Amino acid sequence: MSIPPQIGRGVPRADAHAKVTGAARYSAEHRPTGAVHAVLVCSRVPSGRITGIDASRALVSEGVLAVLSHLNLPRVAAQPRLIPSLAGTTAHGQSFFPMQDERIHYAGQPVAMVVADTLERAEHAAELVGVDYAEEPWTTTVDQGRDRAYEAEHIFGGFVPGRTDRGDVEAGLAEAETVLESTHRFAANHHNAIEPSAATAVWEDSKLTLYDTTQGPTATRLTVAELLGVPPSNVRVVSEFVGGSFGGKAMIWAHPTLAAMAAQHVRAPVTLALTRAQTFSNTGHREEQEHTLTLGARSDGTLTAIRYRKLSPTSHFDDWAEPSLGPAAQLYACPNFEGVYDLVRANTMTPTFMRAPGEGTGAFVIETAMDELAHELGLDPLELRLRNHADTDPETGNPWSSKGLRECYARGAELFGWHSRDPRPVQGARREGDWLLGTGMASAVYPVYSVMNPQRARARVYADGRAVVETGCSDIGTGAATVMGQVAAEALGMQSEAVTVHYGDTELPNTVAAVGSAGAGAVSAAVHTAARKLRDQLVAQALADQGSPLYGADPDEIEVRSGRMSLRGSPGTGEAYGEMLGRNMTFDAEAVGSWQPPGRDSGYGTATFGAQFAEVAVDPGLGLVRVRRMTGVFAPGRVLNRRTAHSQLMGGMLWGLGQALLEATHMEPNQGRWANPSLGEYLVPVNADTPDVQVEMLEVEDRVVNPLGVKGVGEIGQVGAAAAIANALFHATGRRFRDLPITIESVMAPA
Amino acid sequence: MTPPQEGRTGLAGLAGHTVPRQATAAERDRGEIGPEPADVLLTVNGTVHRVRLEPRVSLLDALRERLDVTGPKKGCNQGACGACTVWVDGHRVLACLTLAVACEGREVTTVEGLADGDELHPMQEAFVDNDALQCGYCTPGQLMSAVALMKEGHHRDDAEIAEWMSGNICRCAAYPNIRRAIRQVRDSGGRAEQEGES
Amino acid sequence: MRSFAYSRAADVESAVADVSADPTSEYLAGGTTEVDMLRLGVVRPRRVVDINDLPIAAIEELPDGGTRLGGLARMSDVAAHPVVRERYPMVTEALEKGASAQLRNMASMGGNLMQRVRCSYFRDGDRACNKREPGSGCAALDGVNRTHAVLGTSEHCIAAHPSDAAVALTALDAVIRLRGPEGERTVAFDDFFLLPGDAPEREHPIGHGELITAIDLPVLPVARTSHYLKVRDRESYEFALASAAVALGTEGGTVTEARIGLGGVATKPWRARRAEQALAGSEAGPEAFARAADAELADAVPRGMNGFKVELAKRTMVRALTEVAARTRGGTA
Known part of the structure; x- marks a missing residue:
């Protein structure tokens, strides 16, 4: 497939200059005149009732304007109901809004909010608010609630059924010559974007402007409007710069609404920024979880049955589990599958999306199990995967809209040097001093989610030859803004340098939240539609214009390059967009494009695939693991910008490293709160932990998912990366590591 | 670091007025100040600002909330992420664990002071060239560390660069590209090193 | 953070006199522990006395061949000093493996020895901690204690000492020089750190206002x-x-x-x-x-x-x- 010149180019980020000079303003950095600060007070207990709030000391503290709690905060206008932001409507992160009554459902739940003239004074007064609780019994972990587990009807905000069956698993297991069963435990995780969530609320009469840290400005608008009981058109949300997100800003949590309520109360603009510790209990998390997998296979490696159960805690208001069973259900051509989500009601907030939600954990389980099966059967792990390659979608039997997995395996193996690998998984077979070396691989899969609402963009060409393209989406660091310009330029027949992008504002045409790796597909579809429409409109104008050299020409014979329309094969005959506009005394031309997504039932399996490879060095004496190199090859459909896509995939793979070796939030067993809500104790990789990462993208043509065939790169990089690392650890040590993260104490060879 | 220039940040009008280089608190024998707000003279990117603040105000909050210098970022407010990295008297430090009042008489440099007018610092250019950023929130801190690292001479090889950049967390994990940007500046003749010296 | 007053000390003598005479004053050096503790509300002084201008930051060779590290010498400066690198490589290594480059530029040697434990129960205001609030108990004993100590513990406290540099310095038998209202004295390194026993709130055998002016490294070819x-x-x-x-x-x-x-x-x-x-x-x-x-x-x-x-x-x-x-x-x- 020929790649048009603007799309795919590695043009530098549109917002890079603002970000390297410090000019980029994030949500807590807008300074409307008279702005004051709000600070949350959060529950110290995980369950019970508030029996008293003593605001007297806070209220007399210097600079304090208000202390708000369930005693004096207005009731919200609607009971929130969790709906994933991909749906394009309200996106309540949980079916609960705090500070409405005295009930405590989880530690860290906001119970009061202090507003003061300066940040220091608000922070200090928040410490002075006295809250008394009547604590009640609680459950916060899998182990505490295991006896009361129940099978979910639906999970993931109602999007995914609690049970999936295909074929006959009992029969498949009876047919198997090898059966493997394994249990895997995962610590809870937190997103920890470096920008803590924040909102600045400004009221002008009945109109609210919110500077919010969000993956979806429209989602914020609709959610906040519903809670406040005001028309959505009265709420403007601006979110040009978002300091990382990874799912933690995908759903709309309480704080933007609380900021708006506080601003209303004190009649001044209010900034409410969560502290790092508060983000752990106010913006969701990846739940603690336990997976049990049974694999049945014939001696040639062919899978005959997969049985899978996942157990995890959810909140008291929602049945949420990340959909971890997807990779096991979709990766291999296994006719018999049974998957069940079991839940435990717990005193936590509702868990939420976190990068590769479900696929990150699920791929770890199926891909380490496949490695184990390969070892049991004496097969090369890559060969085992090829033998079970799913030529069609195993869940539906539908053809894939595009795949490319075999090509990813082949190219990855070549780049990594897989075929010269010493197959022995023996401790010390490959050694450098105290370090044992091993290599491993895994497959990657991530669904291409279909968005539901029309995706809109506006394109405008000025008589001076420049263009502007606008959509409401935010750029959370993905490069969405950059690719908007490229896609528009491509469709308009211009250089992307001549296109300015406007984004991150609900006053601009609506696109869906940047979630589920669907942002680039949705935004590019909208921009392509708008820009193509504008181009056709301008060409039509020229052809109808007696003053144009193209007057009366066949529209199919027109091509546009660098903003100049000309006859194909006769480049001398033509004129620039600007020339024509100027001659007609118009200074611009504009079109709004709307792309209607195909809906969920396209008749195709839609997913992005990839192959992951890793080499580790293990010091079994001291329990140390160092990842020496990682190679990932992915088939993400059309690549809009090689540079930003590369960064996304690299970042995802390094997230896999963190998931494998470092990241864990522990629940304090006696107090029911997160024990390590800080960046000093929740360990994410630092520079010295990260090797250089080799990333390659194999473009596959996809005519189903969206007009440009864009499948997304936000999450696929993480899927399977942790499994490749754990498989490499097995290769180095001969020992299986089934739980994440893999810690020093588990790696230390027994004394 | 280029020599201090008055009014270079363009913030003087907003946050205070430009005054000559001042004596330190000790030299002026002011004795005890606070806990109520007091006037403090802060030199930021070569411009002196008179700021009224309580002694408990951190340098980070003074920059962000009082002077509208929002390049230094608040990621953790407890010295665990590096997003607030600035220079005090040319050394990279964490603004969240520094009291603003303790910076009177010292030179504070933030990411806003790196570029020379419209001309980006070579390290800023290298970050753009190498896509050494994604969401951009840790980027000002990364840049202030990266330029300081050049001055310190901790750029011999990738392992050394990685270790001496490990005080700046990048959750997007642009780390390999950050190392590449630093190598680019190192290998292009140490221009950043010269410019980094005050 | 509670509010507090601030003053900047001009010389060692007046700083020591000032703080010794006022139980509500505390020293502020690099701030990497102190500002953190102030924000957490674990320390609540009326005033902090900024000692960063005091002339006790030098790194010098002593007449007997030993080396003196000023109490306000920064971790980064000590680590990089050629004499320290050559004669006491483990000190340089320990310093450079501590914290981050930024924190090492800030933190003083004296402050490094005085830093507080990282136990989350100590840092978090409303959990039982005998070190923060004597008699309240130790929530770490059966809590999340993966990073806690296994040596020198008691039923009252199991928090691990966080310093890297002090581990090298104790092996060297360094000597701590203190300045108090009564004048100078020295304390052997190992004696400077108290085991928690039944009084974990008391961490060092020094009086309020005593200031670490220097750490002396002995001549030690090994x-x-x-x-x-x-x-x-x-x-x-x-x-x-x-x-x-x-x-x-x-x-x-x-x-x-x-x-x-x-x-x-x-x-x-x-x-x-x-x-x-x-x-x-x-x-x-x-x-x-x-x-x-x-x-x-x-x-x-x-x-x-x-x-x-x-x-x-x-x-x-x-x-x-x-x-x-x-x-x-x-x-x-």
């Missing part, structure tokens, strides 16, 4: 062959799970002198005297090293999540000894 090994989950920017500072002298394969400090596993910078005694006169090899490590950890008390630290401490010590022994092999240290 320290030229020394090494600091730090084990932690991530490669950098994290406190030790276990660490060992080791200086070793051998002659003909026999240990003539061993100095060992352990970090990350004890409630104070841990001088491993039992291990040193076990090693003296032994053949410098794996058996003696293992025996020494076993001896040192014999009284270790593991808790729910930190049991692995007993073995990890032994292996870290053995590894550090092995590394240094390899360097001394074939000659005297």
Whole structure:
């Protein structure tokens, strides 16, 4: 497939200059005149009732304007109901809004909010608010609630059924010559974007402007409007710069609404920024979880049955589990599958999306199990995967809209040097001093989610030859803004340098939240539609214009390059967009494009695939693991910008490293709160932990998912990366590591 | 670091007025100040600002909330992420664990002071060239560390660069590209090193 | 953060007089612990006295060949000093494995010794902690205690001492110079850190207002062959799970002198005297090293999540000894 010149180019980020000079303003950095600060007070207990709030000391503290709690905060206008932001409507992160009554459902739940003239004074007064609780019994972990587990009807905000069956698993297991069963435990995780969530609320009469840290400005608008009981058109949300997100800003949590309520109360603009510790209990998390997998296979490696159960805690208001069973259900051509989500009601907030939600954990389980099966059967792990390659979608039997997995395996193996690998998984077979070396691989899969609402963009060409393209989406660091310009330029027949992008504002045409790796597909579809429409409109104008050299020409014979329309094969005959506009005394031309997504039932399996490879060095004496190199090859459909896509995939793979070796939030067993809500104790990789990462993208043509065939790169990089690392650890040590993260104490060879 | 220039940040009008280089608190024998707000003279990117603040105000909050210098970022407010990295008297430090009042008489440099007018610092250019950023929130801190690292001479090889950049967390994990940007500046003749010296 | 007053001290004498006379005043040096503690509300002074202008930041060679590190010398400056690098490599290594480059530019040597524990129950205002609030109990005993100590603990406190540099300094028998209202005095390094016992709130045998003016490193040829090994989950920017500072002298394969400090596993910078005694006169090899490590950890008390630290401490010590022994092999240290 020929790649048009603007799309795919590695043009530098549109917002890079603002970000390297410090000019980029994030949500807590807008300074409307008279702005004051709000600070949350959060529950110290995980369950019970508030029996008293003593605001007297806070209220007399210097600079304090208000202390708000369930005693004096207005009731919200609607009971929130969790709906994933991909749906394009309200996106309540949980079916609960705090500070409405005295009930405590989880530690860290906001119970009061202090507003003061300066940040220091608000922070200090928040410490002075006295809250008394009547604590009640609680459950916060899998182990505490295991006896009361129940099978979910639906999970993931109602999007995914609690049970999936295909074929006959009992029969498949009876047919198997090898059966493997394994249990895997995962610590809870937190997103920890470096920008803590924040909102600045400004009221002008009945109109609210919110500077919010969000993956979806429209989602914020609709959610906040519903809670406040005001028309959505009265709420403007601006979110040009978002300091990382990874799912933690995908759903709309309480704080933007609380900021708006506080601003209303004190009649001044209010900034409410969560502290790092508060983000752990106010913006969701990846739940603690336990997976049990049974694999049945014939001696040639062919899978005959997969049985899978996942157990995890959810909140008291929602049945949420990340959909971890997807990779096991979709990766291999296994006719018999049974998957069940079991839940435990717990005193936590509702868990939420976190990068590769479900696929990150699920791929770890199926891909380490496949490695184990390969070892049991004496097969090369890559060969085992090829033998079970799913030529069609195993869940539906539908053809894939595009795949490319075999090509990813082949190219990855070549780049990594897989075929010269010493197959022995023996401790010390490959050694450098105290370090044992091993290599491993895994497959990657991530669904291409279909968005539901029309995706809109506006394109405008000025008589001076420049263009502007606008959509409401935010750029959370993905490069969405950059690719908007490229896609528009491509469709308009211009250089992307001549296109300015406007984004991150609900006053601009609506696109869906940047979630589920669907942002680039949705935004590019909208921009392509708008820009193509504008181009056709301008060409039509020229052809109808007696003053144009193209007057009366066949529209199919027109091509546009660098903003100049000309006859194909006769480049001398033509004129620039600007020339024509100027001659007609118009200074611009504009079109709004709307792309209607195909809906969920396209008749195709839609997913992005990839192959992951890793080499580790293990010091079994001291329990140390160092990842020496990682190679990932992915088939993400059309690549809009090689540079930003590369960064996304690299970042995802390094997230896999963190998931494998470092990241864990522990629940304090006696107090029911997160024990390590800080960046000093929740360990994410630092520079010295990260090797250089080799990333390659194999473009596959996809005519189903969206007009440009864009499948997304936000999450696929993480899927399977942790499994490749754990498989490499097995290769180095001969020992299986089934739980994440893999810690020093588990790696230390027994004394 | 280029020599201090008055009014270079363009913030003087907003946050205070430009005054000559001042004596330190000790030299002026002011004795005890606070806990109520007091006037403090802060030199930021070569411009002196008179700021009224309580002694408990951190340098980070003074920059962000009082002077509208929002390049230094608040990621953790407890010295665990590096997003607030600035220079005090040319050394990279964490603004969240520094009291603003303790910076009177010292030179504070933030990411806003790196570029020379419209001309980006070579390290800023290298970050753009190498896509050494994604969401951009840790980027000002990364840049202030990266330029300081050049001055310190901790750029011999990738392992050394990685270790001496490990005080700046990048959750997007642009780390390999950050190392590449630093190598680019190192290998292009140490221009950043010269410019980094005050 | 509560509000407080601020003053900046111009000379050591008046600073010491000022703070000694006022129980509500505290020193502010690099601020890396103090500002953090102020924000957490763990310390609540009426006033902080900024001592950063005091002339006690020098790093000097002493007439007897020792080295004096000023109390306000920054970690980064000490680590980079050519005399420290050459004569006490484990001090440089320990310093450079601590915190981050930014924090090392800020933190003073005196402050490093005075830093508070990282126990989350100590840092979090409303959890039981005898160190923060005597008599309130120790929530870490049966809480999340993976990073806590196994040596020098009591039923009242199991928080691990967080310093890396102090682990090397204790192995050196450094001497701490203090200035108080009564004048100067010195305290042996090991004596400067108190075990928690039944009074974990008392961490150092010093009076309010006494100021660390310097840390003296003795003449110690064996320290030229020394090494600091730090084990932690991530490669950098994290406190030790276990660490060992080791200086070793051998002659003909026999240990003539061993100095060992352990970090990350004890409630104070841990001088491993039992291990040193076990090693003296032994053949410098794996058996003696293992025996020494076993001896040192014999009284270790593991808790729910930190049991692995007993073995990890032994292996870290053995590894550090092995590394240094390899360097001394074939000659005297």
